[in-house]
Amino acid sequence: MARSSIPIPELNLTAQEMIQRATAMRRTLRDRQQATEEAGRILEQTNDEFVKAGFYRIVQPRRFGGYEFDLPTYVKVMSEVSRGCPSSGWVLALTAGHPIILADFPEHAQIEAYGTDGEYRCPSLGSPIPVKCVPGGYSVSGFWDFASGCDIATHIMVSGLIPQEGAAPKPVLMLVDRKDYSIIDNWSMVGMQGTGSRRVVVEDLFIPEYRVAPLAMWVGLSGEKVHPNPMYNGRKSSFFVIEGGAVAMGTARGMLDLYDELLRTKSMRFAPKTKLMEHHEFQHYFGVAQALMDNADAALVRAAEDYMDACTAQSERGIEFSEEEDRRIFLMVQQGTRLAFEAADRIFTTAGTQIAQTKAMLGRYYRDLAIQRTHFTQQMDRTAVNFARIHFGFAPLSPF
Amino acid sequence: MASVLQENSTNVIEAPEPGLQPAELIERAVKLRGALLEAQAAAETRGTYSPEMHEAFKKAGFYRILQPRRYGGYEFDVPTFARVIVEIARGCPGSAWCLCLASGHALNVAQLFGERAQAEVFGPDGHFAAAARALPSGTATRAEGGWLLEGTWDYCSGVPYSTHVLVGVRLLGESGAQPIGVAVVPRSQWTMLDNWGDFIGMRASGSNSVQMQGAKIPEHYLVREDFFAPDISHGTAGARLHGNSMYAGGTLGFFQTEISSIMVGVGYAALDEYESIIRARKTFGPAPVLQYQHPDYQRPYGIALGKLEAARHALLGAAQEYMELARLSVAGQRTYLRSDDLRLQSGLQHAAQLSFDAVDLLYRMAATSAGAKNGTRMQRYFRDVSMARTNPGLQFDLKAADLARQLFTEQDQLQPGAAS
Numbered sequence: 001m002a003r004s005s006i007p008i009p010e011l012n013l014t015a016q017e018m019i020q021r022a023t024a025m026r027r028t029l030r031d032r033q034q035a036t037e038e039a040g041r042i043l044e045q046t047n048d049e050f051v052k053a054g055f056y057r058i059v060q061p062r063r064f065g066g067y068e069f070d071l072p073t074y075v076k077v078m079s080e081v082s083r084g085c086p087s088s089g090w091v092l093a094l095t096a097g098h099p100i101i102l103a104d105f106p107e108h109a110q111i112e113a114y115g116t117d118g119e120y121r122c123p124s125l126g127s128p129i130p131v132k133c134v135p136g137g138y139s140v141s142g143f144w145d146f147a148s149g150c151d152i153a154t155h156i157m158v159s160g161l162i163p164q165e166g167a168a169p170k171p172v173l174m175l176v177d178r179k180d181y182s183i184i185d186n187w188s189m190v191g192m193q194g195t196g197s198r199r200v201v202v203e204d205l206f207i208p209e210y211r212v213a214p215l216a217m218w219v220g221l222s223g224e225k226v227h228p229n230p231m232y233n234g235r236k237s238s239f240f241v242i243e244g245g246a247v248a249m250g251t252a253r254g255m256l257d258l259y260d261e262l263l264r265t266k267s268m269r270f271a272p273k274t275k276l277m278e279h280h281e282f283q284h285y286f287g288v289a290q291a292l293m294d295n296a297d298a299a300l301v302r303a304a305e306d307y308m309d310a311c312t313a314q315s316e317r318g319i320e321f322s323e324e325e326d327r328r329i330f331l332m333v334q335q336g337t338r339l340a341f342e343a344a345d346r347i348f349t350t351a352g353t354q355i356a357q358t359k360a361m362l363g364r365y366y367r368d369l370a371i372q373r374t375h376f377t378q379q380m381d382r383t384a385v386n387f388a389r390i391h392f393g394f395a396p397l398s399p400f
Numbered sequence: 401m402a403s404v405l406q407e408n409s410t411n412v413i414e415a416p417e418p419g420l421q422p423a424e425l426i427e428r429a430v431k432l433r434g435a436l437l438e439a440q441a442a443a444e445t446r447g448t449y450s451p452e453m454h455e456a457f458k459k460a461g462f463y464r465i466l467q468p469r470r471y472g473g474y475e476f477d478v479p480t481f482a483r484v485i486v487e488i489a490r491g492c493p494g495s496a497w498c499l500c501l502a503s504g505h506a507l508n509v510a511q512l513f514g515e516r517a518q519a520e521v522f523g524p525d526g527h528f529a530a531a532a533r534a535l536p537s538g539t540a541t542r543a544e545g546g547w548l549l550e551g552t553w554d555y556c557s558g559v560p561y562s563t564h565v566l567v568g569v570r571l572l573g574e575s576g577a578q579p580i581g582v583a584v585v586p587r588s589q590w591t592m593l594d595n596w597g598d599f600i601g602m603r604a605s606g607s608n609s610v611q612m613q614g615a616k617i618p619e620h621y622l623v624r625e626d627f628f629a630p631d632i633s634h635g636t637a638g639a640r641l642h643g644n645s646m647y648a649g650g651t652l653g654f655f656q657t658e659i660s661s662i663m664v665g666v667g668y669a670a671l672d673e674y675e676s677i678i679r680a681r682k683t684f685g686p687a688p689v690l691q692y693q694h695p696d697y698q699r700p701y702g703i704a705l706g707k708l709e710a711a712r713h714a715l716l717g718a719a720q721e722y723m724e725l726a727r728l729s730v731a732g733q734r735t736y737l738r739s740d741d742l743r744l745q746s747g748l749q750h751a752a753q754l755s756f757d758a759v760d761l762l763y764r765m766a767a768t769s770a771g772a773k774n775g776t777r778m779q780r781y782f783r784d785v786s787m788a789r790t791n792p793g794l795q796f797d798l799k800a801a802d803l804a805r806q807l808f809t810e811q812d813q814l815q816p817g818a819a820s
Contacts, residue, residue, distance in 0.1 A: 188775075189773060348789070349795065353599075353790040353791065357599055373763075374763065375768060376767065378764070379696075385696065397696070
């Protein structure tokens with residue numbers, strides 16, 4: 001196998017050190033929340049700091065200049081960043097995680113994607129559109145919404161449907177360079193406004209065959225197995241929900257941070273006007289919110305560990321990373337995020353009406369979470385049924 | 401009895417439509433829903449409903465639902481009021497909040513104030529609307545022939561179209577353990593501040609602050625009562641004046657009926673919107689069908705409808721029980737206790753909670769582009785509910801221990817030996 005010589009920026013950087021960097025950045029990220037929301041995208045300064053900290057290389061193969069840390073490390077770093085700024089965390093998580101998606105592509109595409117310096121930040125976009133077959137590849141024209149991170153991306157992975165003779169079209173992902181897409185500003189949301197998850201447009205673009213991979217999130221096939229590390233060769237659905245899950249955890253945890261501060265400083269409105277933290281009810285709220293959050297976090301880290309285990313068992317012991325296991329992990333993350341949502345609801349509804357003001361930070365976290373809970377990966381009822389169907393030998397009704 | 405009624409009807413202001421029936425009034429609210437839906441976005445931007453909508457509400461008689469017949473009102477019961485508000489909220493939650501909290505407090509005026517004050521504030525044509533802020537956020541000081549009021553009362557929902565406000569005040573220079581009162585203040589004596597709208601939701605509720613600087617009111621426009629717990633143990637002067645026990649109930653149960661009516665209406669509004677979304681959109685994945693044909697989308701509809709039905713029945717049941725408790729109390733058969741008021745409030749809080757659960761479920765099931773994007777109705781309902789949930793009156797767990805304590809205390813007082 002051809003070895004690349006892309007240098008790793010900090011050869012001795014440990015996972016623990018990277019998590020600490022994320023934690024150290026939280027306060028600054030909080031201070032920039034409003035500016036990020038107003039800008040409607042991740043701030044250049046924030047992105048530069050993420051690049052410098054090595055966050056985009058967290059699960060990037062060492063061969064291509066990355067740190068190749070494990071998934072629990074990824075989850076902790078993304079959660080810590082999101083705890084400071086959910087929008088910035090979302091952009092980071094949904095681009096920095098995608099070396100694992102790129103791993104399904106042919107080696108040639110990966111070598112091109114990482115280039116000479118290993119700079120790779122790449123959203124992947126669902127809602128596949130039909131593409132045309134041309135000699136040596138495909139011709140693509142169309143658009144995809146919700147392109148989180150399109151501003152700071154080096155590439156995007158867009159989804160397409162390749163026509164098949166006498167059969168349903170084949171869903172695929174296609175790798176597109178930054179210079180080959182344009183951005184249309186159609187992002188106007190109640191929360192997560194700072195992600196700049198706008199529409200990207202491609203016109204008459206030629207995509208060579210080697211820049212195409214199966215849409216593994218949908219079809220469950222693993223790709224080329226370019227890397228020996230089992231983490232790169234698993235199913236992708238549950239991986240994808242782990243990415244969003246890490247952001248949801250951080251967002252709710254950020255609310256708990258503010259709630260802690262609020263209870264220490266704010267007084268009851270009615271007599272006796274004690275501090276909220278002295279009041280029995282608020283002590284109860286805080287304790288329950290803490291427990292919900294800790295269980296939510298624990299479930300997500302466990303899901304990330306289970307994902308790694310399933311990958312390893314497949315690669316090293318030949319035990320299939322089954323569709324059932326993929327959905328089981330998916331469902332586990334969804335239940336975990338529900339606990340975080342519940343904690344957030346309790347915090348928001350008991351913190352006083354002032355925090356519902358448009359520029360209040362606690363209200364912003366709540367709005368951010370309100371958007372996240374509508375994400376298509378968060379529809380737990382659907383996944384629950386599909387998991388059970390697979391478990392009992394029936395075909396699932398939909399990909400998630 | 402007849403003689404009292406006759407005597408009381410001597411200075412009647414005729415209601416605009418003396419023969420109007422509750423069912424007709426509710427039907428009018430249903431018919432306005434389409435216009436309210438269309439006007440939602442504009443109402444949000446404006447911070448309240450339009451002057452045209454105000455005229456439509458006025459013409460329909462919505463400001464007079466609970467107002468005494470003697471002063472030009474329809475004097476319908478609290479369940480009728482709740483049903484009208486549910487229908488308005490189903491068209492526009494924010495507008496319903498504004499209308500409800502401007503029209504409902506006619507009941508409190510009829511309950512708390514004397515005949516002279518009532519004749520003046522409801523007159524001369526019987527049009528009356530009053531936002532209320534019970535928390536004593538300002539002061540009243542004795543002055544020549546009356547009171548001078550100072551202060552700023554925040555969240556005076558319904559104030560844009562109010563002719564008066566009802567506010568809790570601290571009485572300065574007065575004796576007593578807790579010198580507080582309730583004042584009814586005509587619009588000429590206060591200013592509505594331009595400080596409403598910068599909140600996550602319920603932006604159409606017209607919840608501006610009201611400021612008073614040296615506001616002057618006559619003696620009889622202030623009563624020495626706690627707005628959250630007026631003395632109803634011996635009936636009220638208002639109930640006797642109007643010959644209607646509805647004006648002798650506790651205020652918490654009634655206030656919570658106002659809010660929970662709006663909340664139940666929002667739930668049905670979200671259900672309507674959910675239905676139109678799933679009738680138009682297809683399922684995700686291979687072999688797509690219209691969502692409304694798929695069990696994954698039918699289930700949330702069924703669950704939400706079930707929760708909303710339970711909430712609606714709880715709302716109307718509590719409103720009816722308010723009427724009944726007040727009737728028994730005035731008839732001397734059973735005192736309307738503080739715990740009764742807290743009990744009504746708590747049931748009504750849970751009715752609202754059921755609606756919140758329904759909206760949460762429907763919001764989450766609607767796709768991001770149909771339910772979360774700016775400009776979508778579902779997003780607006782979600783924001784409206786989010787805003788409402790921060791209202792302290794809706795936090796059932798904060799009040800739950802109060803309810804239990806009150807009940808236990810009353811029981812111990814009735815059976816002193818049992819509390820050893």
